[in-house]
Amino acid sequence: MTTEVSMLPPWEDMLSNYVEPGLPHRLTVRTAPGIHIFTDASASRIGARFELTTEAPAAPKSKLEQIEVNDVSTDGRRWLEISTSVPRLFESFYRLITQITNAVLSGTAPHVGLEQAVGLWDSLVEEISLLSEERQAGLFGELLLLERLLLNGTSDAVASWVGPDRQPHDFRVGVQEFEVKTTSSAKRVHTINGLDQLQPSTGCTLFLISMQLTDAGTGGRSLPELVDGLKTVMPATDIAQYDARLQTSGYEARHAAHYTRRRRLRSEMALITVEDGMPRLTAACLAALPSSYATERIGSVTYDIDVTNLGVTDGSDQFLAVIPLAVYAS
Secondary structure, eight states: EEOOSOOOHHHHHHIIIIIITTTEEEEEEETTTTTEEEEOGGGEEEEEEEETTTOOOOOOOOOOOOEEEEEEEEEEEEEEEEOOOOOGGGGHHHHHHHHHHHHHTTTOOOOHHHHHHHHHHHHHOOOOOOOOOOHHHHHHHHHHHHHHHHTTTTTTTHHOOGGGGOOOOSSEEEEEEEEEEEEEESEEEEEEEEESSTOOOOOOOOEEEEEEEEOOOOOEEHHHHHHHHHHHSSSSGGGGHHHHHHHHHHHGGGGGGGGGOOOEESOOEEEEOSTSOOOOHHHHHTSSOOGGGOOOGGOOEEEEOOOOOOOOEESSHHHHHHHHHOSSOO
16 A cells, blocks of 8 residues: 655654555655655564665665665655564664655655764764773872972973873883883782883883772772862873873863773882883894794784882882972972
């Protein structure tokens, strides 16, 4: 059965008049170029057909699990057919094809109308991108060191946080570089990413800062508290640069409500000079292996190191000679 309509009926009417009776039906919204909305027998499927010109591109392959997109020929004409056979999705699908129909009636090509409508729906239900627990812990550790540098009067402390700028190491203060690593384990075991992460830049001394973090219950600080707290101890002129580095690191202030976990240091920070006796892999290390290992074919390396009992801990003269204590209260 075919019915001509000047506009698509509300879903409630579509449901009661065409879907629930279970009889095959076609609503003609426009005769030429044709636009039809249809239901199959027993309401096994609902869909829409949009007439195509002979020059129109082939129907795109559907990337949607529950929606079929096909080029079909019926009534001696060529159509872009969009349909679903999942009853629980009929109402939502009907709203989608209504949106496509309105776009086509306004002059949009059917393929483009489909793409635009699906894109808008994707945007509507897109989930926010949150930092993983591992990345939250890593950023927490970097901010703890930044806080220390701010409080001890290090010049251009925010500018020294260069990790977000895709520099090899997290911080560079003069000729000193710092790579910050965090762990929640009882041992100081850290994951190293790549052959450059423990390779000092030319003319620089590289230190690994090892932090052991633990959950703090009602104590400690959440990541947003630490983020916001640092703004109170940095020059106002640095806040814009600080916010930009946070964003590059994946932290968005609007997502703060999702970062409720509270952390604190389990033990004092450890400072380990990257030198002989420090476990590490570098490009030079691989190059020194016999040619039978074909190390030139190794593209990337990720490995764990255990630096338990290496280096010096915060509070010792050796540690404070490199990273002094705060010179004024927070």
